[in-house]
Every structure is written in structure tokens, then in C-alpha cells.
């Protein structure tokens with residue numbers, strides 16, 4: 333109990349200071365360094381990270397510029413198709429203050445949740461469940477590519493356009509197609525920058541700052557040009573490596589095979605309606621096969637989602653954004669005391685990740701059968717949800733089965749079991 337109120341106090345103070353800061357100095361907006369990662373690295377390496385943080389910051393400005401003046405790393409500007417992967421016009425339009433005409437869409441529409449840096453820690457973030465995405469890990473959930481690969485630009489653009497149902501991220505009607513394209517590039521830019529920052533901070537492992545080593549020191553340009561050239565090459569290589577992983581995504585797309593709409597209909601409602609009809613039908617047969625697979629050991633769906641898909645199976649796991657600063661550094665996610673210094677540096681209090689309750693019929697990554705197919709076939713990166721090791725026909729049966737569980741919202745008075753508080757309200761309350 334004591335610790336909980338501690339955490340809350342720190343949360344409120346950092347929230348207030350974040351708000352205060354914005355009001356007092358709206359002119360200089362800076363990218364916030366990854367203090368949580370640096371803190372964990374300093375504990376692991378048993379050396380202070382102050383110099384690494386300062387020099388990483390300098391290197392990042394050289395590579396990516398600032399929130400008002402974005403730039404792209406030299407190394408990628410030298411060769412196609414990397415050079416034109418992100419459009420500089422898009423970055424300029426999405427970045428900057430929203431008081432400047434034609435600019436500022438990210439700060440206006442996204443930063444309150446995702447933070448100026450894309451660290452998932454905007455001023456409202458701590459109140460949301462799930463938390464907004466921290467782009468800096470370079471991991472994304474809802475995409476047409478497998479776990480461990482980047483999403484397509486189209487995947488990100490679609491989520492910005494339609495929002496993520498069941499989360500705080502809603503569609504923003506005033507965004508034009510150009511805004512969405514610009515924001516997509518800007519999300520990739522922030523994610524790329526964040527991943528390079530992590531590589532730079534990890535480099536501290538090979539440096540002895542106390543012995544005079546440095547990570548990136550432009551004052552060496554004159555004194556020791558060769559050493560500086562080496563440092564510059566390293567930071568450019570880090571940038572190149574992440575850029576290539578994005579460029580690789582289109583080759584990694586997993587196509588969704590065509591479905592027969594008489595067996596796998598377009599909407600969830602059609603599946604629910606078909607289940608209520610007398611007698612047998614191809615849809616009912618598919619749902620029955622899907623149910624059998626769902627509870628089978630082969631798929632293990634029921635292990636997490638519960639035998640009836642109510643989201644009440646294994647509920648005690650965490651997502652990778654949490655594990656990144658806890659388990660990865662040997663800290664148990666439920667050790668609240670050990671989290672205090674990290675929360676003071678910007679980590680958000682840990683929350684468990686819940687498997688979906690299919691009665692709600694809410695699909696964050698989209699409700700089209702093709703969307704649900706991708707989630708099952710590819711898994712959901714950053715969460716415990718694995719890719720299913722079954723064939724295409726079986727995945728379509730699973731798509732039908734989970735959709736058949738949908739219990740439409742009761743209109744007013746109803747004794748339906750789903751009339752209680754929504755899962756979101758329940759989790760927010762504790």
C-alpha cells in the first residue's frame with residue numbers, strides 16, 4: 333500500500349512538472365533522452381551513463397535533428413532506395429509546432445499520448461490502459477508482417493486512419509490523406525531514432541569513460557580526425573541497420589489467402605446470425621471445427637483466452653515494453669519496490685496484458701476477417717499471443733469461431749451476461 337501511494341505521488345509530480353514545463357517554455361522543445369534504459373544500463377555495467385547520455389544526444393542531433401528541425405542520417409541519403417524511404421517534406425510537415433502553418437500535426441494530434449519523443453509517455457499516458465505505444469523499441473503489434481519484422485507504411489497509415497478500437501486511440505476525422513502519410517513517416521522516424529538511441533547507449537558496454545573513451549565527440553574532428561571518423565561511421569552504421577529493417581518489410585508480408593464468403597462471411601454479425609438459424613450450414617460447420625481447434629493442445633488458444641474465449645485463461649503475463657525494462661534486466665515485474673527509481677525516470681507502472689474476451693467483439697487491429705486472420709496467423713508482436721502453427725483453412729475456421737462468440741451490446745435493460753461493466757472499466761479501476 334505504502335509503495336503504491338509513493339508511485340502515485342511520483343506519477344502526479346512528473347505529470348504536473350511535464351504540464352508546467354510545457355506552459356513555461358513552449359519555444360524550445362527537445363527530445364527526451366531514454367533515462368529508463370540508461371539507468372538500467374548503468375546498473376548492469378556498473379558505470380555512470382551521464383557521458384553516454386550526453387554524447388548519444390549529440391550523435392542523435394547529428395543524425396536526426398530536433399523536434400522542430402528534423403533531418404535524416406547522411407548514410408542513408410547516399411543510396412536509393414533508402415534515400416527516398418522517408419520523405420523530408422513529410423517529416424517537416426508532421427514535426428514542429430502546430431502554430432506554424434502546414435506543420436505540427438504530430439504535436440497537435442499524437443504527442444499528448446505518445447510523447448514528443450514517441451516514448452509513449454505523453455501527459456495523458458499514465459491514465460490509459462493499454463498505454464500508448466513507445467515507438468522506440470521498434471516493435472509494432474498490428475501489421476501484415478511476422479513478429480520480429482517491421483510493419484509496412486500501409487499498416488501504420490491504416491491504424492492512424494481508423495484508430496485502434498478498444499483503446500484510447502481514436503480516428504481523427506480532420507486528418508487528410510497527406511496528414512496521415514506525413515504522420516506515418518514521422519512515426520517511423522521517431523521509432524528509428526529511438527532504436528538508434530538504444531544502440532548508442534548499449535555501446536557504453538565497450539567503453540571506459542573513466543579512461544577517457546568517448547562514444548561521439550565532435551571536438552575530436554580537429555584533434556584526432558581518424559578516431560572521429562570511426563565514431564561517425566559507427567553512428568551512421570547504427571542508423572543504416574535500422575533503416576534497412578524497415579526497407580525489408582515489404583518482402584516479409586504474409587499474404588492472406590482468398591476466402592469463400594459463403595463459409596467465411598464478411599462481418600461478425602453475419603456469423604452470429606448464421607449460428608441462430610436452425611439446421612446445419614457451412615458457416616456452422618466451420619465454427620464447430622474452429623471451436624475444436626481453439627480448445628485443442630495444438631493451438632493452445634484456450635490456455636490464454638479461456639475455454640469459451642472470455643479472456644479468462646492465463647492472465648498473469650506482461651508485454652515486451654514492460655519486460656524491456658524489468659525482466660530483461662533481471663527485475664521481477666511484480667517487484668514494486670525495485671521499480672521506484674525507474675518510475676521516477678519515466679517508466680510507467682507495470683500492468684498485466686490481458687488476452688481478448690471475444691464476447692466483446694472488439695478487435696484492435698481491425699474487424700475484417702482478413703485482419704483477424706493476420707492476427708491469428710502472425711501472432712501479435714510484443715504480447716504473449718503467438719503465431720498459430722496451423723494451416724490456412726484452419727485459421728479461417730478459428731476466425732469464424734472467435735467471431736461467433738460476439739454478444740452484441742444489450743440495448744438498455746437486458747439480462748445478458750455481458751451487461752456488466754466493460755473489461756476496460758474493470759481494469760482501470762484497480
Ligand code: HEC
Pocket residue numbers: 438441442443444445446460461462463464465471472473474475488491492496499500501502504515516519696
Ligand atoms: C488518446 C491517446 C492516443 C492518441 C491521441 C494517439 N494514440 Fe496512438 N496509440 C494509443 C494507444 C493506447 C496505443 C496502444 C494500443 C495497444 O497497445 O494495443 C497506440 C498505438 C499506436 C501505434 C502502434 C500500433 C501498433 O501496431 O503497435 C501507432 C503507430 C500510433 N499509436 C500512432 C499514433 C499517431 C500517429 C497518432 C496521432 C495521429 C496517435 N497514435 C494518437 C493512444 C493514442
Ligand code: HEC
Pocket residue numbers: 473626631632633634635636637646685686687688694695696697698704707708712715716717718720730734
Ligand atoms: C500465450 C497466450 C495466448 C495464446 C496461446 C493465444 N492468444 Fe490470442 N491473445 C493473447 C493476448 C495477450 C492478446 C491481446 C494482445 C494485445 O495486447 O493486443 C490476444 C489477442 C487475440 C486476438 C485479438 C486481435 C485484435 O485485433 O484485437 C485474437 C483474434 C486472438 N488473440 C486469437 C487467438 C487464437 C485464435 C489463438 C489460438 C490459435 C490465440 N489467440 C492464442 C494471448 C494469447
